[in-house]
Amino acid sequence: MICRTERSRVLTTAAIAVALALATSCGSDKDSDSGTLGTIDGSSETSDDEGGDEGGDDTVGNGSNLQGAIIDFGEGKTEQSYDELLDSAFVDITQFWADQFPAVYGEDFEPVSGIYAHYPEREDLPPACDGPVPYSEVEGNAFFTSCGDIIVYDDAALLPGLVDKLGVAAVAVVAAHEYGHAIQQRAGVFNLGLPTVDIEQQADCFAGAWTAHVARGESEQLAFGDEDVKSGLVAMIEIRDTPGSDVFDPAGHGTAFDRVGAFQEGFIEGVERCSRFIEEPNPRVDLVFSPDELETSGNLLFGDAVSLLPPSLDTFWVPVLEQNGTEFTPPTLEGYPTDGPYPECDGRAEEEMKGHAVFCADTNTVAIDEQFAGNLYNQLGDLSFGYPIAAAYGDAVQTALGTGLEGEPRVLLNDCLVGAWLVDIVPIPGTEEASNPEQKIVLSAGDLDEVVVTAVILGDDASNTDVNGTAFEKIDAFRSGVLGGLPACESRLR
Secondary structure, three states: EEEEOOOOOOEEEEEOOOOOOOOOOOOOOOOOOEEEOOOOOOOOOOOOOOOOOOOEEOOOOOOOOOOOOOOOOOOOOOEEEOOHHHHHHHHHHHHHHHHHHHHHHHOOOOOOOOOEOOOOOOOOOOOOOOOOOOOOOOOOOOOEEEOOEEEEOOOOOOOHHHHHOOOOOOHHHHHHHHHHHHHHHHHHHHHHHHOHHHHHHHHHHHHHHHHHHOOOOOOOOOOHHHHHHHHHHHHHHHOOOOOOOOOOOOOOOOHHHHHHHHHHHHHHHHHHHHHHHOOOOOOOOOOOOOOOHHHOOOOOOOOHHHHHHHHHHHHHHHHHHHHOOOOOOOOOOEEEOOOOOOOOOOOOOHOOOOEEEEEEEEEEEEEEHHEEEEHHHHHHOOOHHHHHHHHHHHHHHHHOOOOOHHHHHHHHHHHHHHHHHHHOOOEEEOOEEEEEOOOOOOOOOOOHHHHHHHHHHHOOOOOOOOOOOOOHHHHHHHHHHHHHHHHHHHHHOO
16 A cells, blocks of 8 residues: 555565565467466475475386376476376366367367476477477476467476475466466467456466366366365465566566456356456456555555554545444554453453454454564565454444344455455556545555455365355455445345
8 A cells, every 4th residue: 555645655674475475477488379377486396394295206217107197297207296186187177178168169179289297307308389398498387389289387396386385286276277278279369469467367267167167076086175276276376476567568467366366257157257258357456566666565664554544444434334324433443462461352252362353342443463463564565464454344334234244254244345445545547546535545556465365364274164254255255345346245235
């Protein structure tokens, strides 16, 4: 976020390692009709901590029995723990499209000509129409190219790095995304001259549709649980553009907010909806950093954000509730130490206070764990801790309205209400002025991604926990508020 009246600020608290690594985008040089995943800061080295055996060290040479049903592993490959799963994923993705492509596009389906694992030691290089593909062309990446009709992935750095961070299900999502580009080639999408970001959004949608197919138990090859679906979401975050960059750059792939949204759209609505992304693209929020914001990454100083957030929420919610004829006294913001003493808050237990932001109806306060807020700010940015504050404020709004919701539905409505508030501070295109001229802060590029990543952190691990909502559910509710405003949130009350 930025303050409209003070734009020369610089951060005094350096942002420390973010919860999820940022990625830059890169493309294949084989030809223009290709799709790429985006570069990941991965490493082929395995860690010594739990899960550090994700990569293997058994070298496969002549006479090896490592033979994929569909992947060409080549000779001299170091076995990876995900080899069998990835091969099964590609088998299932191929069958998925053999069923879906004729039904959606009305044409026969032809599988890709080849799928290749690549690594520095590989001598039998993947063949393309203009010659063999050297490892340097795929290093840190994965791509489909119509020059040879092949999918090639980095088996030395990209995939081992993803597995180390996210688990083996992430590589299956990579596979689905890249096969999505092959589907686009067959559907003629590459001939339309679209921006890269539009092509990537549709491939993200296709990946989501396939992931849902596996999660529903329709695959004979794989089974996905809640953690696997979460890995798919986080994979979309991993391959986002650097916050503040121009989404229409030829290498632009999209923000986390937009990539996760496209993945979710495919997961919920299926392939037919994804096929219409060209004519009916998923709504996006395209923001870039101003020169001043580049100095601060679009973040206010922590103390300034604490001071400016409550008035911004008041500016939005007080008129809304007045127009609704609802009596409302804005809550005040109160911080407390992470280990107590905790304020009296409607009889809440200590475990409900530590690491949380809550609305206390008895005192009409939004109370937040100060260390929890500071950690989120340092790790991710100002709206990362502004999100739980705004959600607790949303709980105050629900109390005033008497929604009667409890548990997970109430929490998810709060997530939606956070998105509705942010509509009020979205900048007018081409300016640094909020859409509501009464607002003193303006949404900055990267802010929406901060909320998305925080939702992943705060969400329930399983869909049957039903406390805070899963990461998938929280992001879906939040996006509904951002894109649909208050009417979208009101629909949750029906």
